Amino acid sequence: MPRPTFADMKNDLILRAAKGEKVERPPVWIMRQAGRYLPEYHEVKGTRDFFETCRDAEVASEITIQPIRHFPGLIDAAIIFSDILVIPQAMGMEVQMVDKVGPSFPHPLRHPDDLLKLRKDVDVTKELAWAFKAITLTRTKLAGEVPLLGFCGAPWTLLVYMVEGAGTKMFRFAKEWIYKYEDATHELLQRITDVAVDFLAHQVLAGAQMLQVFESWGGELGPEEFDVFSKPYIQQIAERLPLKLQELGITEKIPVTIFAKGSWYALDELCGLGYDAVSLDWTYRPEDAVKVAKGRVALQGNLDPCTIYGSKETITRKVETMIKGFGGGKQNYIINFGHGTHPFMKPEQIEWFLKECHRVGSL
Numbered sequence: 001m002p003r004p005t006f007a008d009m010k011n012d013l014i015l016r017a018a019k020g021e022k023v024e025r026p027p028v029w030i031m032r033q034a035g036r037y038l039p040e041y042h043e044v045k046g047t048r049d050f051f052e053t054c055r056d057a058e059v060a061s062e063i064t065i066q067p068i069r070h071f072p073g074l075i076d077a078a079i080i081f082s083d084i085l086v087i088p089q090a091m092g093m094e095v096q097m098v099d100k101v102g103p104s105f106p107h108p109l110r111h112p113d114d115l116l117k118l119r120k121d122v123d124v125t126k127e128l129a130w131a132f133k134a135i136t137l138t139r140t141k142l143a144g145e146v147p148l149l150g151f152c153g154a155p156w157t158l159l160v161y162m163v164e165g166a167g168t169k170m171f172r173f174a175k176e177w178i179y180k181y182e183d184a185t186h187e188l189l190q191r192i193t194d195v196a197v198d199f200l201a202h203q204v205l206a207g208a209q210m211l212q213v214f215e216s217w218g219g220e221l222g223p224e225e226f227d228v229f230s231k232p233y234i235q236q237i238a239e240r241l242p243l244k245l246q247e248l249g250i251t252e253k254i255p256v257t258i259f260a261k262g263s264w265y266a267l268d269e270l271c272g273l274g275y276d277a278v279s280l281d282w283t284y285r286p287e288d289a290v291k292v293a294k295g296r297v298a299l300q301g302n303l304d305p306c307t308i309y310g311s312k313e314t315i316t317r318k319v320e321t322m323i324k325g326f327g328g329g330k331q332n333y334i335i336n337f338g339h340g341t342h343p344f345m346k347p348e349q350i351e352w353f354l355k356e357c358h359r360v361g362s363l
């Protein structure tokens, strides 16, 4: 596949911040910035199936750009509208998105023998061709307005969904895998890692300018298990990606962010894995995170998303303390929520948050 060409960037703030450069103000984007809190999302999505929406390049690109248009000049990155569960799909698993319930796998992997059901050699250019098409179209439509982010799920988080078959509070099956089927667990994690590296690299080839790896269930592992079942695989992704990009003829630096939700005990290790940015949930005191990071990476985060339910004064106060806590934000900092938006949030409140980020971040 020849590498497409795109318009020059009008705003590359997030790319500069992720590379550790000094910036005029910290860039801001929001996890799940496209989605159900925006009325125009429902208009476009209608009653269409969620994954069908992702696979339609025209629709996915429109939804990706919606928040950029809704808050003109206020958001510094677009993130492609897709889902972390497309890797399990590429590996041969069926995944449905059930309205008001979430993801559901009709045939979860409950025993090591179930690994036989997975596709052995996954050709992402075939299985996920739709994703690359959506990325190329979205980057073209963005016309350099803001950079386009690609992403994938981290191996441990994807294993959780693949063996549980749905969201969970108990993690019974995922924990059974790590404590009872340790070898099979490593085999599965390795196979997901291989697909993830390939998938991320091809997202860049299609036009993604920065990447994020979502270890959303990181915090379900204790520190010892994190070092065995999460860290080696997210480290492999960071280490192998530049080589894979080189193979594809991509020589420029592509910043990559790791978001390991709940893994506060591992912050020091996360800063040394080869990622350019580390995304933090809201349970960190920014000052403490800055001390641990020691300028090795850009930190991203970490407003409690529920702050948006508070008054404008509350949002202002929280934005002020957050940006101050991250040292004023002119270097090594990207503003974000500590997790995604909720469907019940009012766009006006989010707009106030974004405006305050611009005001306080420019001081």
Ligand SMILES: Cc1c2[nH]c(c1CCC(=O)O)Cc1[nH]c(c(CCC(=O)O)c1C)Cc1[nH]c(c(CCC(=O)O)c1C)Cc1[nH]c(c(C)c1CCC(=O)O)C2
Pocket (backbone or CB within 6 Å): 030, 031, 032, 033, 034, 035, 036, 050, 079, 080, 081, 082, 083, 084, 085, 097, 099, 100, 101, 102, 103, 151, 167, 214, 216, 340
């Ligand atoms: C764990 C996870 C998933 N998906 C994702 C994660 C990691 C981030 C996190 O920790 O939240 C990542 C994701 N999912 C989605 C995006 C797109 C871009 C964006 O952030 O704006 C991204 C980056 C769209 C989505 N992914 C999903 C929706 C809602 C689908 C709908 O419209 O009904 C969207 C907009 C569905 C989804 N997808 C997933 C769940 C658990 C759910 C159901 C929960 C819910 O309903 O919010 C798995």
